[in-house]
Amino acid sequence: MIKAFRTLNPINILWLAVVLVVLRIAYVIHLPQHIAIVFVEPFARLLIPVNYEDSFSSIYNVISAGVLVFIQALWLNHIINQYSLLSKPTFLPALVYITASSLFGPFLVLSPPLICNFLILWMVHMLLELYADENPMGTAFNLGMVVAVGTLIYFPFIYMFLAIWAGLVIFRPFNWREWVAAIIGFVTIFFFLAVFYFWTDRIEEFYKIWLPLGSSFPASIQIVSYYNYLVLIPVMVILLLSFIRLRQNFFRSYILMRKAFQLLGFMFVIALLSFYVKPNFDLSHFLLCLVPVSVMFAYYFLNANKWWMYETLYFLLVMSIVYFQFNKF
Template identity: 25%
Template sequence: MLVSFFKPNQPAPLIAGLPIVALLLWIPGFLKYPLPVSFDNTMPLYDAMVYLTSGVPYFSNIVSLLLVFLQALLLNSIVNKNEMLSPKTNLPALMYILVMSSITELQIMHPVIFANLFVLFAIKRTSTVYLQKTVFSQMFDAGALIAIASFFYFPAIVFFLFIWGSLIITRTFIWREYIIALVGVAVPYVFLSTYYYLWTGDLLGLVQEKFTSELNPANIVLPQLISTHYALVICLLVLLGLSILTMFKVMANSVLRIQYLLKTLVVLLFTGLVAILFDNSRNLQTIALAAIPFAVFTGNYFLHAKRRWLAECILLCLLGFIIFNFFV
């Protein structure tokens, strides 16, 4: 079964099993969306990607699927390298693939897929700050990576709070680290603003077109669900709740460094949920903003499940709800 197959930290599940799972789950997306789908209030780097892939059937699907697969591998590498879960496992990669494939609207070249890649790189940089003497370069890099993520999907800018949250949890207060992280976010925006000003001469138009609507408080709402999504969302929320409870139990028996890292993932989950509120599309695909911590927490739940048969049943139920949503 899936839990037993992906539980060991072996290369075979990642090399052979994970691509098969991802490809099978993405078949509905290939059939339904052979060409890129347009979105409102998109950001410059995403617009560039759409331009490069438009007109070529299935190319955008292939790019998105490869990105999701690579992100799953990167997430799994970060988790195992930092020993966030013990023993090491491939389950976070599996859970990331499942949640990023859970609805067909995510099986397209959605801007959040690109944003998640840079959020993962930011997590990789912040995961190394514990007990280091200076972390100026890590903070600048993490801030810049979050800014680049927002160039694809603007609500991702909220993940800057994750950087500061990581500093609060893992280090004593050094005000320069917070400022450098902020500078890291600002520098890419300075370059973007300069480019728009020199190219179009209308910097105010950029602000009004790309940022104002996203920051409008009137747009802060929960995603609107269709009837067939409720079962899937309830299943995801119940699984997340069980996983968080398990995570806190594991955290209590972990060394201090691991406790800090897991607490930063809680901050990441919170910021992801906040970012969902700023997506004015109001669609369910915004759950991808919380996919990274969700994958780690649920991976830990299945890793430590005492009743293997129950864990397998829960995962099969989740997979069943995902498949059900594809065909209704």
């Protein structure tokens, strides 16, 4: 399977669709009768005066999520190949993205983090453009607005603002105007939200938006069943091998590739740790980790020498996903 996707063959787009269906069919068979839908945070719900919560049936919800994942996978693949971050054209980022997006049940339905992945892809594209951007202040401003829009959809996305500054440090010589431009872009969106709150006589509630930022990081997370997380074993093995392979080749890679992987690593850490601002722990949050993880996995699968090893690891990952979708503990 991996060997077939190591080249940029257009026929692989059809195989991607097949993989997408295979990895979701078990969830469709045991589909819940009702799946809650939330597209924006409660503080931004006033901006959408339409009752959409009960507008999607469960099957339509899963199908829509699958379509979004497929589009995101192709977009990610395009970005990686456009900037040659894996040294040669390949369909591996798309394959890994579709596979990783099927790890858990909450990954398979429409959710704010899934929608925010479009914004993460947009951010990655703009941040990579900073390397040779003739208008970095305009890009920084746009990045700030993107993070603000993502915050309206899913509040933990606010920490992606740190990725903007990380990108400016990695790709640009220091210029305080660019850093301020990102802040202005972010504030612009929330300025209009504050005006809306003022017009509706709710301005005293505006400050409550920021209260979750003061939450303490949890010392422990309550997990109902540890068996459902065994699917992460092959994920952790592949991730470890990806880090080892990347470390071996890091200084032999060209400059943009090294900088891009530094940025993706920083975005992965941000996405991994920012869940704490939500009062209820939800696995769907970790959809925000998919973009950097997919690129790292694809890097290993493309540069690994022993075909039997990477094919076996991918097979175990797929089999564990299917097994744990059919078996709930």
